[in-house]
Amino acid sequence: MATPRPARAARVLLPVLLTALLAGGCSQTVAGTPAPDPAPRPTEGIGADPVAWGDKVCGALLSYYQPLSARPDYTGADLPGIKTRLAEYLGNVKGGIEAGKKQLAEAGAAPVSGGDQFKTSINDLLNRTGTTIDQARAEVDQADPNDVPGFQGRLTSAEEKLRTIGAAEGLDKLGATPRLDKAVATAPKCAELNKLTTPG
Numbered sequence: 001m002a003t004p005r006p007a008r009a010a011r012v013l014l015p016v017l018l019t020a021l022l023a024g025g026c027s028q029t030v031a032g033t034p035a036p037d038p039a040p041r042p043t044e045g046i047g048a049d050p051v052a053w054g055d056k057v058c059g060a061l062l063s064y065y066q067p068l069s070a071r072p073d074y075t076g077a078d079l080p081g082i083k084t085r086l087a088e089y090l091g092n093v094k095g096g097i098e099a100g101k102k103q104l105a106e107a108g109a110a111p112v113s114g115g116d117q118f119k120t121s122i123n124d125l126l127n128r129t130g131t132t133i134d135q136a137r138a139e140v141d142q143a144d145p146n147d148v149p150g151f152q153g154r155l156t157s158a159e160e161k162l163r164t165i166g167a168a169e170g171l172d173k174l175g176a177t178p179r180l181d182k183a184v185a186t187a188p189k190c191a192e193l194n195k196l197t198t199p200g
Helices: 006-027 050-068 079-107 115-142 148-163 178-186 188-197
Strands: none
Touching: 050 079, 050 115, 050 178, 050 188, 079 115, 079 148, 115 148, 115 178, 178 188
């Protein structure tokens, strides 16, 4: 009988080896008892805690909405004081936006479907609102308390810009994604955010 060529031998031996390995693996018994996977739970993406992720994302929005909702009283005759209070308010809102964007980035990838779209809509909101706040702040900075009509005009322009900010923006992605909705509904900061943005 002729000796098989190397290529022919490889084709014959490989299936035989695989069959032996698979048969041997099935017949072996592993000692010990089953144990949970020691690896830590992921902090982002699939396998992460949806409620913890939702809490981080809502916390980012909360960092922005809390200073936004604390509007100062800018009526009266003390024009320099009004300018100072309004400038401080806008500065606080801008600081909340920057803090929110940082928290949003730290939240990581969403563990549930619809989450990344929700996160993107919030990031877009923070970027748009940051631009609006900058425009309103520019009007306030240019307001001259010694020029009463001009001062009033600047404040009116700033107020008109602030009115373009919707109280419920960023939450419009909820309602069509049950797993995301469930996570957001049970996250403490999401509940706090809901109270803050729901008209009383």
